[in-house]
Amino acid sequence: MKLTKHTHERGEISGLQITVVGLAVLVLGLGSFGIWSFVSYTDAKDNVDSRVAVAVAEAKKEEAEVQEEKFAEREKQPLTTFKGPADYCGLSFKFPKTWSVYVERDAANGGDYVAYLNPSIIRPISAEEQYALRVKIETKSFDQVTNSYEALTNKGDLKPSNTASEGNQGQRLTGNFSKNIRGDAVIYRCRDKTITIRTDTDVFKSDYEELIRTIDYNA
Numbered sequence: 001m002k003l004t005k006h007t008h009e010r011g012e013i014s015g016l017q018i019t020v021v022g023l024a025v026l027v028l029g030l031g032s033f034g035i036w037s038f039v040s041y042t043d044a045k046d047n048v049d050s051r052v053a054v055a056v057a058e059a060k061k062e063e064a065e066v067q068e069e070k071f072a073e074r075e076k077q078p079l080t081t082f083k084g085p086a087d088y089c090g091l092s093f094k095f096p097k098t099w100s101v102y103v104e105r106d107a108a109n110g111g112d113y114v115a116y117l118n119p120s121i122i123r124p125i126s127a128e129e130q131y132a133l134r135v136k137i138e139t140k141s142f143d144q145v146t147n148s149y150e151a152l153t154n155k156g157d158l159k160p161s162n163t164a165s166e167g168n169q170g171q172r173l174t175g176n177f178s179k180n181i182r183g184d185a186v187i188y189r190c191r192d193k194t195i196t197i198r199t200d201t202d203v204f205k206s207d208y209e210e211l212i213r214t215i216d217y218n219a
Helices: 002-075 142-147 150-155 202-212
Strands: 080-083 092-095 099-106 113-119 133-138 158-165 168-176 182-190 193-199
Touching (some): 092 202, 133 202, 142 182, 142 193, 150 168, 158 182, 193 202
Antiparallel strands (some): 080 092, 113 133, 133 193, 168 182
8 A cells, every 4th residue: 555655756756847847848838938029029029120220321312412403403593604705706605603604715816716614623635525516617618517527427326416596597406425424515607607506415414405505606
């Protein structure tokens, strides 16, 4: 009888131990799951916060760029009047007041009149430098000047079209004038001279379109 009772007591202790161990494992498991969930939540939150911060920074940057562009456009106003030599067709047009003008050749002693316009500063004069505007009044005939672009139009680098200013017909060229110059030019006949006004890059396309609408000269 004692042997049987002792055996039964050992069985009860073993069952209790199993229960305790099981509960301990369960508690540890729940704790681990809780820690894993917290870590995952923290990582996810940090990731979301980072994305939000990047999105906010990009939005602020875009807004700043938009405001800067609007400011730059406002600064161009009111437009300034460009005036060439009176005895060289009396050319005039409106351009942004933030642009500078450099007259390379003033035709005071004859020859060609050449001027450059560019925002802020005029970089050293070069055939391959890009300027907002090149102005040339040549002592050449209209046909001589337009024919000088014939090779480029035949290759398809330049696309010719008709243009007009104050009822005066001319030619417009659009495309690649050279390796580094892609822009637009308008060419007008002026008695024994020829006027060419060109932009060297599409960056100033909107300014150029507005500018050429204000061209005036004595045909």
